[in-house]
Amino acid sequence: MEPLYIRVHPDDNVAIIVNPEGVPSGARFPNGFVSSEAIPQSHKIALAEMEPGDPVIRYGQVIGHATRALPIGSWVREDCLDLPVPPALSELALATAPPPAAPPLPEYTFEGYRNADGTYGTKNILGITTTVQCVAPTVDYAVRKIKAEILPRYPNVDDVVAVTHSYGCGVAIDAPGAAVPIRSIRNLALHPNFGADPLVVSLGCEKLQPVRLTIPGLQPADHVIRLQDNQGFAATVARICEAAEKRLQVLNLRKRVPCPASGLVVGLQCGGSDAFSGVTCNPAVGYAADLLVRAGATVMFSEVTEVRDAVHLLTPRCSTPDVARALIREMQWYDDYLATGRADRSANPTPGNKRGGLSNVVEKALGSVAKSGTSALRQVTTHGEVPTERGLIFAATPASDFICGTQQLAAHMNMHIFTTGEGTPYGLAMAPVIKVSSRTALAEKWPDLIDIDAGRIATGNATIESVGWELFHLIRDVASGRKQTWADHWGLHNYLAPFNPGPVT
């Protein structure tokens, strides 16, 4: 393979090395440009001479300032640039340039489950909610028994999932931060992929009493099993199994039917990102996001610390000034939250991100927001809240993969698209997770974990548009149960991890 780099924007003074083995010193690129030192794959090469203090530009945006002189053709490493100050939240343009709606794509549907409340399911799951971690092993024991002995008699039911978590007791339950995990667990319990009467397992003495979950129609006598009211472990498990079987009978009668694409709520996330993420997988996901929005679906992107440094690109795209103000409010809330822990958004990037060529959180954020495509931003929801609008939504969550995934489930995502550069086997039981790699090398290393290889965009073997359409069709196939993701094939389902910004006692 001849030496190759990718420049994203005509104003950029750095580009990304494509070659899997990197390039040696003196490598000559097809346009005659020559590297002045060895540079690894996905790391940045200086396309112009830079003096100390000069802006380093990628995606047409300043990602930092040179900390020393950078000769042309040199390797622009993490320590070659400083971190710019984040955009001031008081000086942002509010809904000044909302993009007009693109032509609708009304012909696309999927085969899903219709719920009485107007929502749609992509899986047919029995969910068992827990109020406190104390009961989790008991419920897990019961779920293993249900799956082995009862579920095989109900072939139309996909799975039995225990909504377990580390919350519920030993917490300041009335402190302001407690509203986030309580709302999140409540909305997890009401997820559209759960179809039967609620089933809640409680310990009895915990702080998060079932009534605090405010689940509509919850009748404590019928829907709640309180362990401290039961005689012995085996009898308790038998009671959970009996309650589960009643609901499996109901769930087994459900059938997949044609559903409008507006029933899809697609959550976007990235994890283990590298410098390719912003040029291959994330723009392809952005293209698919635009298609989904045109088809009437809801698309949610999240991860506050990965949006913070690109917020000036998003507030003009909001459909109204109120939406823009809500976005700013979520950024401010997270700035304050990090400050309480004596951290800031610079704490976000991981060693893997840096190994993958991402110098700082600004570069990471600019690549991350490419997932949102080009539609107008129609609503901003706070942590664990369910959106009421369709189209492109920002659902505030932390960037941590498993917390973000849990919070997007709480926001009622029924399909999840996960982009990755370094790779992760991540998956969720409650909704299918399609994993998209930023580089072909990762897809080749993990052919039985990565669902779509977007690295072909970097090597010229595919385009952003072609991978975007491929992803759009795969989303509909997986949502319809016609295709299975690798995470579901292997049963790789991460533990739920609701966000708890409140105090633990």
Ligand code: CA
């Ligand atoms: Ca993440």
